[in-house]
Amino acid sequence: MAGKNTRNNIIKMKKRQNPWTGIMLILFSVYIIVLFVQSLNQDNISIYEVTQNKLADDDTIRGVILRxxxxxxxxxxxxxxxxxxxxxxxxxxxxxxxxxxxxxxxxxxxxxxxxxxxxxxxxxxxxxxxxxxxxxxxxxxxxxxxxxxxxxxxxxxxxxxxxxxxxxxxxxxxxxxxxxxxxxxxxxxxxxxxxxxxxxxxxxxxxxxxxxxxxxxxxxxxxxxxxxxxxxxxxxxxTSDNWSIVIPLTKKQYKKLYDKDSIDVVIKKDNNKFTPSVTTFTEKSKYYAKLEFTKDMINYIDNRYLDIQLEFNEAAGLKIPVSSIIKKKFYMVPEEYITNGGDDGSTGVMLKTYDKHGNQHNTFKKAKVYYKDEKNRCYIDARLFSVGDIIVADVSANGSELSLTRTARLDGVYYCNNGYCTFKRIDITYSNSEYAIVPEDTIYGLQIYDHIILNPNLVKEDEII
Incomplete structure (x- = not known):
């Protein structure tokens, strides 16, 4: 009986709910959703592998044959x-x-x-x-x-x-x-x-x-x-093996041909390539060109109209997207002002500085040489210096001084083979609205299979990607 009474004296307590737990879960869910939406709207960094290719600015036009x-x-x-x-x-x-x-x-x-x-x-x-x-x-x-x-x-x-x-x-x-x-x-x-x-x-x-x-x-x-x-x-x-093709032109095409004496063309019917002489003319504000040929007329004796591919420009080398090209500002420094210093023997310049007591010091400032032109002028990053900074040449140049004032901008891309962005200067041989051709195996330049940033506006130089 005693055991029975004991069980009847047990009072069940109600568990109290903590409202903050639910609030935290809701806030965390909202945060995750916001991050997801931001990731959808955010532009992603794209990487492009440099290839060796040929780029041609070609237009195909249908012309009429004169014989x-x-x-x-x-x-x-x-x-x-x-x-x-x-x-x-x-x-x-x-x-x-x-x-x-x-x-x-x-x-x-x-x-x-x-x-x-x-x-x-x-x-x-x-x-x-x-x-x-x-x-x-x-x-x-x-x-x-x-x-x-x-x-x-x-x-x-x-x-x-x-x-x-x-x-x-x-x-x-x-x-x-x-x-x-x-x-x-x-x-x-x-x-x-x-x-x-x-x-x-x-x-x-x-x-x-x-x-x-x-x-x-x-x-x-x-x-x-x-x-x-x-x-x-x-x-x-x-009665003659000489023949010609007259083609209608746009104003842009007319300007490209205006100063040319000849142009490479491909007749699409058989992919036969010629270099005819060219004469441009206008008729009632319309633009035309006459291409004159001296051989193979018989191949087109059963044609009056032919599709002609005009090869305005052609270049071979490393092909890169135009969207990857950026401009970078540099100071131009004569080669005798470039020296090596620091613990690792890095390239740089001797910067003229003063301590709080007004005493002059020559301090080594690390500065990578991005490019050297035909006049032996070295291009160093303008971000590292202020206008008017004075650098000192090495002993062989009698310790002459130079004030940093002369700047230039170079075309380049962000190179990212090593996992971070490095500016590399490029020399554009030819470009159209989508791609550019740059030389291969140039000093300070790109190599085939290098990786570059396709949308450089999304990154900064030296940024890890």
Whole structure:
């Protein structure tokens, strides 16, 4: 019974809650959230690895081709047969085509029979190249592409069978003196073409803004007709290997080309590189340039418009982002004022100082040489000195004095291979809006694979990162 009474006398006490514990937890949570939000808004330091590369300031522009082109008209009507192929170089009195007034010549050709002819390995390669080029550019919506492919294939076969076809024609003429066939020969030398786009008379004086309103080739095939009328265009003759490309320019491009006599260009069609002479001109406040070529015209005989890459500037070396470049202020000091001192033999200068009693002392001041120019002037950090500080030369320079007043600013980057930021001077060879090229293996300069700060506005020199 006694044990039972004891248990009934136990009084349970209520635990008192401490409100400060909850408040502290809430404040700590808020602090963590604030830190997290700040980290999201804070810019992060980025590091860039220096690479070796080439930088070019290139512009690609579509230009129009000018050539010495002449449309040759037919002097009589009838059924026509050609004996030369596209791009053939012909001389005076070369037989170009024949005209048959009655059409009997084609019947005679069928009766005559074809000469035995077998394709050579080179002929086979040519045909396969035509087919491969067509397959690579095939488009279901471009019916003219099919027509052009057939034309090019016929042209390749015509080149291969020209001699045989001409021999057969001569045999018919020999056996039938009353034949209505008339052989037409060339009166000039040149390169023959069977394409016309109506721009054969285009010259430098007729170039204007409308010339470039539609820059797609619009060729008309002249050799597709079986019959020709007197006065129709029979073929086109190009009488010079000299040719040119006229390109429209922006005002900025015009200024770049204005003082140049020549420029490196790449024709994008085949990546062929040229260095043509260049002439700039204006027409109704529009800017243009004429690029003049002296070779390889035949490669572009089936083009009126070409994409041209202008290589304004090109430089090779170490490639760095423009955003990493900063300017630093220095005092320029003649080399004889630079000395070594301190416990570690560091580079520096002897600074003229005075104690509280007015006694003069020469105190060694550690100062790194960041750059030495061609006049043997050493550049030391301007942050370490005040304007007018006096430094003393070593004994070999007779202890002469120099007041620090002359300053200069050098381009550089923050180098961070060692875990902290160090200024390194750079000599910019070439730059555009994004990147710059600097020389490799220069004294005080950068090396390939060095690490630099991409956004130097976020750090300070000598800061550990």
């Amino acid at each position: 010495d082109e002449h449309l040759i008209k037919a002097k009589s009507s009838g059924y026509i047969n050609y004996y030369v192929g596209e791009g053939a170089r012909i001389g005076v009195n070369t037989t170009i085509y024949s005209v048959d007034r009655t059409g009997g010549f084609n019947d005679s050709l069928d009766k005559e029979g074809a000469d035995n002819y077998s394709l050579s390995d080179e002929d086979t390669k040519t045909i396969r190249a035509d087919i491969a080029e067509y397959r690579a550019s095939f488009n279901f919506s471009d019916y003219s592409g099919i027509t052009n492919f057939r034309y090019n294939l016929d042209n390749s076969l015509l080149k291969m069978t020209t001699n045989g076809l001409l021999k057969r024609a001569k045999r018919i003429l020999k056996n039938d003196s009353s034949s209505s066939l008339k052989m037409i020969k060339s009166g000039k030398t040149g390169i023959i073409s069977f394409c016309s786009d109506g721009l054969e008379k285009l010259d430098i004086d007729s170039i204007n803004q409308k010339t470039f309103s539609d820059t797609t080739d619009k060729w008309k095939q002249l050799r597709q007709k079986k019959e020709i009328s007197k006065g129709d265009t029979a073929y086109k003759l190009i």
